[in-house]
Amino acid sequence: MSTGVLFWGFLIVYGIIMMFLTPKVNTLGGFFRGEDDSGKEASAFMLTASIFISWIFAKSVTNAANLGATYGIVGGVAYATYWLCIPLAGLAIYRLRKKYAATGLVSFLTDNYGKGAAIAFSAAILIRLFNEVWSNTSVVGGYYGPSGSNAFIFSAVIFTIITLVYSMKGGLRSSIVTDTIQAIIFVFFVAWVVGLVLPKHSVGELLSTGNWKMDAGVDMLLVSALQIFSYPFHDPVLTDRGFISNEKVMLKAFFVSGILGFIAIVVFSFIGIHSSLAGIPLSDNVPADLGKTLGTTAYFLMIVVMVSAAGSTLDSTFSSLAKLSAYDLPRMKGIDLGNKSRTIGMIVMLVIAVVGNLPMIFGTDILKATTISGTMVIGLAPVFLLHGFVKPTKLGFHISFWTGIFLGLAMTIGIIPSYFGIGTGKNALLLGVNFYGLIICTIGYLVPGLIFKNK
Incomplete structure (x- = not known):
C-alpha cells in the first residue's frame, strides 16, 4: 500500500510541479518559437539542455539498456551512435540558414522543391510525432x-x-523551460541509479563485454551510422530548435547536446550490461527488471528517470505538432491564422494525445518506432545535405523521398528478400536495405539535378 502511494503520488506531484513551473504564454512568438514575454530567444544553456533532454527519450534509455543486455557495450555504442546526428543536423541547418536564408525546413522545401515536397515531408513528420506519443507513454506505463x-x-x-x-x-x-528542469532531474537521478550498479563492476569489465562482430550488434551499429544522415531531419523536436536562436549559438548547442547525449546513452547501457552479467531474468524493459531486483528505492528512481525523460519528449512532440499544423502548413499556403493559430495548435495537441496513444493501448515494440521510421526517411539525407551541389529539382526530391518511404514500408510488411541483407545478424536485412537504399536515394536525387542543370 505504501509503495503504491509513493509511486502514484509521485506521478501526481510531478504534474503539479510541472504546472506550477510552466510559464503562461500569450504571444505567438512564445508559443511557436520559445521566446519569453519580452520576445527574447532562449539562452544557450536552455537551448542545449532542451535539445539534450528532448532527445533522451524514455524509449531511448530503455532501448539502450535492452541493447546493452543483449549485445554488451556494442549494443550501447550502436544505439548511442544515433546521437551523433545532432551535430550533423546542426551543421546542415547552419549551412541552410547562412547560405540559403532558411527559416524552417517546411518553408525551405516549399521555396526550393515545391508545395508537394513540403506536404510529403510534413506527412513524414506526422508519422514521427505519432510514434513519439505511444512509444514514450508505453515506457511510463510499463x-x-x-x-x-x-x-x-x-x-x-x-x-x-x-x-x-x-x-x-x-x-x-x-x-x-520544463526541459531544463527535467534535464537536471534526469542527470541527477541517472547518476544515482548508475551509482548503484557501477560498484559491482569495474569500468573495464563493462567496456569489454560483447563481441565486435556483425552478428553480435555491429550490424545495428552500422544501421545507426547510416541513418544519422537522414534521421534528424524528420524530427521537428530537434529541427524546430535549429531556427529559434542565433546561428552560432544554435550550432554550439547542437554539438554539445549531441556529445552529451552519446555519453549518456552509453552510460545508461551499463544498466543492461550489469543485468546481463548478474543473470537477472529480463523482459523487453531491462531498466524496470533491474529496478525491481534492487528494491523499492531503486525502482522509484527508475520511474523518476523515465517520467522526466518521457515528459521532456512528449511536451516537445505536442509543441512541434502544434507549430507544424497551425503555423507552418497554413503559411505554406499563404494563410496567416494570427491568434487563431494558438487555439488550433492546442486542439491538434488534444487530438494527437488521444490518437497517438492507441498503439500503447493495443501494444507494440518500441524499438520499431526508431528503426522503421529511420529507414522510411533515408531519402531526406541527399535533399538537406547535398542541396546546392546540383540544381534542386522537384523530381530529384520525390525520387529520393519516395524511395525511402517505399523501402521502409516494404521492411514493415516483410516483402524484401533476405538476399538483400548484409551479414548474418538479426539486423542484416535492415542494414542491407539502408545501405543500398541510401545509395539509390542519393543517385535519384543527383541525376535529375545534373540533367536539368542548364535548363
Whole structure:
C-alpha cells in the first residue's frame, strides 16, 4: 500500500510541479518559437539542455539498456551512435540558414522543391510525432503494470494528460523551460541509479563485454551510422530548435547536446550490461527488471528517470505538432491564422494525445518506432545535405523521398528478400536495405539535378 502511494503520488506531484513551473504564454512568438514575454530567444544553456533532454527519450534509455543486455557495450555504442546526428543536423541547418536564408525546413522545401515536397515531408513528420506519443507513454506505463493491464494504461493516460495540460499552457516556451528542469532531474537521478550498479563492476569489465562482430550488434551499429544522415531531419523536436536562436549559438548547442547525449546513452547501457552479467531474468524493459531486483528505492528512481525523460519528449512532440499544423502548413499556403493559430495548435495537441496513444493501448515494440521510421526517411539525407551541389529539382526530391518511404514500408510488411541483407545478424536485412537504399536515394536525387542543370 505504501509503495503504491509513493509511486502514484509521485506521478501526481510531478504534474503539479510541472504546472506550477510552466510559464503562461500569450504571444505567438512564445508559443511557436520559445521566446519569453519580452520576445527574447532562449539562452544557450536552455537551448542545449532542451535539445539534450528532448532527445533522451524514455524509449531511448530503455532501448539502450535492452541493447546493452543483449549485445554488451556494442549494443550501447550502436544505439548511442544515433546521437551523433545532432551535430550533423546542426551543421546542415547552419549551412541552410547562412547560405540559403532558411527559416524552417517546411518553408525551405516549399521555396526550393515545391508545395508537394513540403506536404510529403510534413506527412513524414506526422508519422514521427505519432510514434513519439505511444512509444514514450508505453515506457511510463510499463513501470506501473504489465503491458495492456489497467495500471499500465491508466498511468500512461494520467502522464499524457499532465503533459498535455502544461504543453497547451505554454507551447514551445513551456517545453524549453520544463526541459531544463527535467534535464537536471534526469542527470541527477541517472547518476544515482548508475551509482548503484557501477560498484559491482569495474569500468573495464563493462567496456569489454560483447563481441565486435556483425552478428553480435555491429550490424545495428552500422544501421545507426547510416541513418544519422537522414534521421534528424524528420524530427521537428530537434529541427524546430535549429531556427529559434542565433546561428552560432544554435550550432554550439547542437554539438554539445549531441556529445552529451552519446555519453549518456552509453552510460545508461551499463544498466543492461550489469543485468546481463548478474543473470537477472529480463523482459523487453531491462531498466524496470533491474529496478525491481534492487528494491523499492531503486525502482522509484527508475520511474523518476523515465517520467522526466518521457515528459521532456512528449511536451516537445505536442509543441512541434502544434507549430507544424497551425503555423507552418497554413503559411505554406499563404494563410496567416494570427491568434487563431494558438487555439488550433492546442486542439491538434488534444487530438494527437488521444490518437497517438492507441498503439500503447493495443501494444507494440518500441524499438520499431526508431528503426522503421529511420529507414522510411533515408531519402531526406541527399535533399538537406547535398542541396546546392546540383540544381534542386522537384523530381530529384520525390525520387529520393519516395524511395525511402517505399523501402521502409516494404521492411514493415516483410516483402524484401533476405538476399538483400548484409551479414548474418538479426539486423542484416535492415542494414542491407539502408545501405543500398541510401545509395539509390542519393543517385535519384543527383541525376535529375545534373540533367536539368542548364535548363
